[in-house]
Amino acid sequence: MRDIALKMLLGDRAKYIGLIFGVTFATLLMAQQVSIFTGIMSRTANAITSVREAEVWVMDPRVRYVDEVEPMRPVELSHVRSVAGVEWAVPYFKGLATVRLPDGMTQQVQLIGVDDVSLVGLCTDMIAGQRDVVRDPQSAVVDRNGFLFVWPKGDFANAKPLELNDNRLTVRGVCNTQPTFLTFPILYVTYDAAMEMTPPQRNKLPFILVKGRPGQSPEALAKRITEQTGLQALTTSQFQWRSINYYLERTGIPINFGITIMLGAIIGAAITAQTFYIFVVENLKQFAAMKAVGVTNGQLLRIVLTQAGLVGVIGYGLGIGFTALFFFVTKEAPALQGFRLYGEIMAGTAVAIAVIILASILFSLGKVFRLDPAVVFRG
């Protein structure tokens, strides 16, 4: 029966291609849009996950996500360091600033100030220069995408002069880092340099990065810091999800992507269901003849499931293939850098496609099962 099922399906090439197109389209739209959505949401937390040395982030209790800065008193650093179980705690500046280029143009940047001694928080994957150039108070490291945005020719090895709030600054290093939700170039200096170059204000300490002693659970340490200092202390994972959830709750991004994904599923399902239905209806007389000569409903079910299975596997494979090709081709594009087709997305899409196909054939199968074989005698 499997051979007959496949011959019936492949014999009607136009409908076969139509069915595969429907499944491919639905797969592509769902997998690609979910991947982009996941990539964008990951970017909202990349500023957190890229600081790999820290286990706990300490901040003002009012902070809801990583790009929101509520400065703390400098003395809070000492308070945190005094909590039992803290191996080290360092200041971490994060804020927006405007730099002036030699041609007089200005550019907004994300200014990161890392601990002068440990350089915790500074990107590690250098593609030009050394990390410790930032110890020079007039030197900076910039991320690769930011560098190319400002200096598109990409001559990474040549130092680039800047001016930040009337302070001379020279870019002497370029590093790869995970792109963040804000697309401004990321400029790394030391914490002290950041304090010098940013406008004076009473408090300027946005974050404290903490590492626990060996054997110390980050969750327990974060809880203890909160209890003893009154500050908000979150593990990297907790802060990551707090930031992602903020964007999920407070922006239209998830709704927008959700609608696109749903439309993809609905259109794909509609194309697949309609084509499958027409395919079955046009073969109804043949199905009736098969029933008349002794083919059982179970055998017809296997025929339809085989046809649907083949269409599903090919359509899903093509859809996933096109999605992977899309991300392969665009992997160097800054707008899509770091976006990936994860295995979980492939698995989720496979389940969704299986549901779409099963729902599609349910309509058709009902007709086949209820089919009275006597219709073959009705001319």
Place this chain on the structure above:
Amino acid sequence: MHAVSFRNIAKDFPIGDDRIRVLHGCSADIEMGQMTMLVGPSGCGKTTLISILSGILTASEGEVAVLGQSLTKLKDHQKVVLRRERIGFIFQQYNLLPALTAAENAAMPLVAAGMKLPEAAEKARAILDGIGMQGQGDKLPRQLSGGQQQRVAIARALVHNPGLIVCDEPTAALDAATGRAVMGILRDIANDPGRAVLVVTHDNRIYNFADRILEMSDGRLIGDFAPDAFHRE
């Protein structure tokens, strides 16, 4: 043993809240080694009667036995097995699967019974060869004439060696010459003493192929004739 024996067959169909009776007390025996024709005007109940006799429809009243097996006592799935193993069908519109070759179409009952398609198609090819379709087994239905397609349908009806062949207007879609050729094949099949051929038709050009003619009108069997007697009548 009669090939088919039926007594007092009645059939009702629901129409809205009412029921309409389309067959009234039909009784007859169909003999082995004979071609029996069921004739009558359109709408007289011929199709309904052969659907009941072949286990596709269930009679509202009466008793039917096919090849010694009472249909009244059979469950639906047992009727499917009976059709698959002991009855061959030839339809007016051939009802061949367009994507399958002639041999694969003819092999359908064997495949339904669990045989692998290549093996079943080989067996069907031999049947096709025997009814003048040598070398046509690999052609698709669209590459065959109407007469050739009907021969494929005949091969499909014969491939599992059934005791009863039910034909519904087998010549209705064929020209006179092709129709006679097809009936010649069916006539030869009916000469087998272990087989009965039941033909529903209102094509009076082929009545002379029959051994016996049952006439129907308004849901009733009104006559049982030899062909000559039927012509005189």
